[in-house]
Amino acid sequence: MTNTGTPLVELKDISIAFGGIKAVDQVSVDLYPGEVVGLLGHNGAGKSTLIKCLSGAYKADSGEVHINGKQVTINNPRDARDQNIETIYQTLALADNLDAASNLFLGRELIGSGGFLDESRMEAETRKIMARLNPNFQKFNVPVSALSGGQRQSVAIARAVYFDAKILIMDEPTAALGPQETEMVAELIQELKKQGLGIFLIEHDIHNVMKLCDRASVMKNGLLVGTERVEDVTEDDILSMIILGKNPKVAV
């Protein structure tokens, strides 16, 4: 598969610094429809920070964000959502004291007659999407703090999927999951790919990267080491990019 046409997302020369330390320095990555791009690197390499500039959690100091070829400004999470960018954070970003439906619709509540929350419809919609993602999920009327790690993860995923995301950011979606649930996430990624979504996947497990991603972008110390098509490189190539910060292909 070769990428032609307009990329879904283009991050151009993104830089952001915290207290004089450049967390992300002139990094450019792109993402095409139906593609999974893995973002790799050590802890502190700047992957999450870079991606937060796209999800609206941070505002880049400089650089441009293009969606479908058009430059956009993303100042806050609401702007990102308006561009159909959905994020599954590593921490899941769930309000533990609220139930699944409240979390799923947080910030985008369904409003019924008289301007009041339409709780029943939100719960009904939540039941529908959960039936698709995790048919075993039954705990609709308890705070999400009472759910298992996998169930919480499925609530966070449901939130991203429900609102017709075009661009999905997943920050280590399988870090807290057991093997069965990891498999479930892998299947979901394949299905979403087929639907034409673009997915940025932050992942530490190199096997998952080789299995799930089309391309991999490696970062080290805030700089982009390189972006390679996964089929063109070996696991060792990627590992050396992560550890040494050098692109073996360029070096040769």
Added chain:
Amino acid sequence: MNDTSRSEAPTKSHKGAISRFLNSTEIDTRLLGMLGALTLIWVGFHFYGVIFNNFGAFLTPRNLWNLSVQTSSIGIMATGMVLVIVTRNIDLSVGSMIGVIAMAMGLLQVEILPHFVGIGHWSIWILAVIAGLIFGTLIGALHGWLIAYRSIPAFIVTLGGLMVWRGMSFLSAGGRTISPVDSTFALLGGGPYGAVGAVGSWIVGALACLGVAYIIYTGRKSRRKHDFRLRPIWAEYFLAIVGWATIIGAVLLVNSYPWPKGIVRQYGTKIGQDLEGTFISHGFAIPVLILITVGICMTILVTRTRFGRYVFAIGGNPEAASLAGIDTKWVTMKVFALMGMLTAIAAVIASARLNSATNALGTLDELYVIAAAVIGGTSLAGGVGKIYGAILGALVMQSLQSGMVLIGFDSAIQRIVVGVVLVLAVYLDILYNKRVK
């Protein structure tokens, strides 16, 4: 201690039936616990009086009516304090705010407005109340702005407020007591004239009964529409009957407390009839109706609007709330502005009840308000709290206070008891939450 272990044993053997009953009716067990504690306090004080003073003064229409009036101002503020505490903040300034707002309204209606509209003009009380509400909201908004947009901890901002507003209330009238307030304004504080009477109370009761029926009916309809689990029909009837019985009981209670003879005579002279010996009911006091209205509005705000949902989301996980696109600072500021407005309503009631504005009005109220919210199940860790819980908490606090006055405990012992009860209530709450988990 032995008593508790003995009473627990039979509970366990019936557990199947009881938990099935609670499940079907979906009654909050915490609510039952609070009602149980309240009953214990009421019956305890009554029989303490019967045994030691040869007179049980607590469970009388007169005392319960007074209790309802005394609860109003703390109860109204406690509903706002729930939101403040749910967002992981605190407001220590409400007592002092009562002082300065009441003083402002007092000066306005006694010394300022009469110059413009004339003494005793009908509009005075309306203008005073509106000005008070605006003033309270602005003070709250100022606190909220400092907390949300200037990142000063709520504890510090409102501790400063506690001192500043108390000082202001002294300065604004030079330490004088402003009295008497406008006669219509005074009705908002209760008293024989500030109550709606027997017929009015039956109308209020009838509306409340209709309300209960409506809530149960629409709740069932909406569940059916979305194929959710329905409560068994007997449980719906049970809830309706309990609701109606409570309402009708309350109406009968307030209607069985007659006007004192002196007031009846005074009223008779005023309307030119001889009413000697006539039984005129108080009915619901106006401040109590204000409390109920505030309670209903706040419950709707908290459970049925975006604002309420955001308040709880911020309390549960501030980072998640802001990642979900919620403007957490703006919501926090609005919470404090709302607290200020509710404090102004409480200030209206407190000063109207006293028929004067004094610079000490509301002293220590902040502690009772926080205690009421916490006893009502609001967690200081944030994210958890119920409006009805806070109102019941206020009722518990006030019951303890007036109960101890009735049986003649002096104020030192009153404070000790209230302090112990506060700590105990929170401890029980922690135990309860552990068991639920």
